[in-house]
Amino acid sequence: MEELKEAIRTRGIGIGMDVVKVDSFLNHRIDVDLSTKMGQAFREAFKGEDIDCILTVEASGIAVAITTAQAFGNVPVIFAKKGDHKNVGSDVYTADVFSFTHGTMNTVRVSRKYLPAGSRVLIIDDFLANGEAIEGLRSIVEQAGCTLVGAGVCVEKGFQPGGEKLRKEGVKVVSLAIVDAIEDGHVILRDD
């Protein structure tokens, strides 16, 4: 998606060999116009698919999950919660997810009642690197007896294995921008 790529080119910062800092528009300060357009781009990419709900994980996936849900005519968004949430209760699906950013293992939880069996689920997240978060959400979709329509991510790190692994396993993964490398602080995008 050209507008996201342009934002990454002009406002993204590469750090070291593998960090893509996009917190000026994606995951700390949110460019709401861009977020709305990314939702429409996911709608276009999954056109013709019936979607019953969108599944993401707190926190930085929520914004684009909402705008994608709006583009799909206001389907509900369910966001998986991290940690031991009092509010979630015990009747939950869980998955263990390793966080690349924080170097920690998190358990993510979704109340069973919000994923009725048979639902057609679209996973949305801001980043895809090693694929741990999306694999965790995918496991929850399977535990619930739902159908995974696909996964839409804003930024895929093409030099980490998550995207390739998911596609090999038959998941339709749509990335709005793919980063191929970080070189001297510059973010090198695929197709640039």
Add this chain to the structure above:
Amino acid sequence: MEELKEAIRTRGIGIGMDVVKVDSFLNHRIDVDLSTKMGQAFREAFKGEDIDCILTVEASGIAVAITTAQAFGNVPVIFAKKGDHKNVGSDVYTADVFSFTHGTMNTVRVSRKYLPAGSRVLIIDDFLANGEAIEGLRSIVEQAGCTLVGAGVCVEKGFQPGGEKLRKEGVKVVSLAIVDAIEDGHVILRDD
């Protein structure tokens, strides 16, 4: 706001004396149509005010912060991060916030560069109980030399002191629904 009140009446659950469970439409599964309309209601309530950005805190404030930002013509949303985030860096404003739900103290952080001095900031959050989260965000707004236009919250617990305290201190607080009590599992709304 009548639609939110109706959602609380029909889908909200009161637990014990003080817990209002609205995770079927507000803070785990999100009713995106309602969220969009709540954003418009905040726009209406703060009509005539110049707003440069919206400030919230992860995670469950993000959805309605985004829809409010859309209603204000796509102003940026900044969400304060909890915990020690690698991604945020050290050049941050911080505030300590006690979580009513989890019984823990969290430090929330906002990168200094996303709150330029003089900005007019609207705080948005899903809940207002003891007011700790909003007081924390307010402290960050002050540290940044910004102007607090007001605070919009979806659900205020009128039987806890946060709303009254903030209003006494001169903050314009707009709550779309105020819960006055929990009685036998029922949520008693003000003006009902």
